[in-house]
Amino acid sequence: MNITNDIRYVGVNDHEIDLFEGQYVVPNGMAYNSYAIIDEKIAIFDSVDRRFGEEWLSNIKNALGERTPNYLIVQHMEPDHSANITSFANAYPEAKIVASAKAFAMMKNFFGTDFAERQIVVGENDTLSLGKHTLTFITAPMVHWPEVIVTYDSFDKVLFSADAFGKFGALDVDEDWACEARRYYIGIVGKYGAQVQTLLKKAAGLDIEKVCPLHGPVLTENLGYYLGLYNTWSSYAVESEGVVIAYTSVYGNTKKAVELLAEKLKEHGCPKVAISDLARCDMAEAVEDAFRYGKIVLATTTYNNDIFPFMRTFIDHLTERNFKNRTVAFIENGSWAPNATKIMKGMLEKSKDLVYTQTEVKILSSLNEESKNAIDSLAKELCE
Numbered sequence: 001m002n003i004t005n006d007i008r009y010v011g012v013n014d015h016e017i018d019l020f021e022g023q024y025v026v027p028n029g030m031a032y033n034s035y036a037i038i039d040e041k042i043a044i045f046d047s048v049d050r051r052f053g054e055e056w057l058s059n060i061k062n063a064l065g066e067r068t069p070n071y072l073i074v075q076h077m078e079p080d081h082s083a084n085i086t087s088f089a090n091a092y093p094e095a096k097i098v099a100s101a102k103a104f105a106m107m108k109n110f111f112g113t114d115f116a117e118r119q120i121v122v123g124e125n126d127t128l129s130l131g132k133h134t135l136t137f138i139t140a141p142m143v144h145w146p147e148v149i150v151t152y153d154s155f156d157k158v159l160f161s162a163d164a165f166g167k168f169g170a171l172d173v174d175e176d177w178a179c180e181a182r183r184y185y186i187g188i189v190g191k192y193g194a195q196v197q198t199l200l201k202k203a204a205g206l207d208i209e210k211v212c213p214l215h216g217p218v219l220t221e222n223l224g225y226y227l228g229l230y231n232t233w234s235s236y237a238v239e240s241e242g243v244v245i246a247y248t249s250v251y252g253n254t255k256k257a258v259e260l261l262a263e264k265l266k267e268h269g270c271p272k273v274a275i276s277d278l279a280r281c282d283m284a285e286a287v288e289d290a291f292r293y294g295k296i297v298l299a300t301t302t303y304n305n306d307i308f309p310f311m312r313t314f315i316d317h318l319t320e321r322n323f324k325n326r327t328v329a330f331i332e333n334g335s336w337a338p339n340a341t342k343i344m345k346g347m348l349e350k351s352k353d354l355v356y357t358q359t360e361v362k363i364l365s366s367l368n369e370e371s372k373n374a375i376d377s378l379a380k381e382l383c384e
């Protein structure tokens, strides 16, 4: 695949993976992108997952013909991109490895060598000329690890963006970009909104026509759309109007309350209600929704004088990603000593800019007139 006259795609698709990064289901697989810039000198950008080394080296060979690469540019050391650095170094003993100082320190830890004889250490705004193409390296710490650099090619106006602007899904499957890019971003980079904002500010000074990320498709048109979503996500702003209801239910009584609330929200004109049964859904989808919409209802039972485990895990996922700037409501259920709302509020104590609804719903085992009325009041308050 040609990205420009001189830039070729040499990455791979993975349809074998069960859990990406050990936790994310990827029903449409995953792509580990790699690119070659073929100029007077040849640079390869990043390697691929451990299981695809041979395919990747063969893609490079096919793209280059008789020529061999001069540089491997290592933008990110997470093993989905770094696992085949050593096989590349062995296949092309003359090639130099270009990376940040932190990346070389990680190579020593991962591979037992930092390629001392062959390394070119780069930092902020350092450049590397390939001929027509001059590459400028831009540091992007914590997007999504500390060693990350992204690279701007001023000749083709391409930003090689590392994990930024990536998504779940292999490239041979056609699917909506935003849905799986959002789940990827919130799940994997969501904690580092401030660092993504810093990178977006650096990128704003560049004339970019194409973005080549390490996962997902090359972005070539309407770049303002993608940059706008990244700005929304990384600033923790509300992307869509609507209410998320995240719940757990042991015997179905909390679920009935959630269904009643969803019905009432629709009656009161709520534009969108997204419901997640935390014991059964893809937790990453529920977390994605929590960051997408402006309002969230947390409904759970008191359990072992704590809250039901899936809700505890869910709230941990939110707080560790700097959940903020949202309206939050609570529904608690308990048969003898309901305590869930107090515990959930305690878990959210350090989250900034949360507004709690005035209405809190308490259910004693199952819905009664009082709790039904409270649900109606909550629906009204959320739709105001």
Ligand code: FEO
Residues within 6 Å of the ligand: 076, 078, 080, 081, 144, 145, 163, 214, 215
């Ligand atoms: Fe795609 Fe942070 O690795």
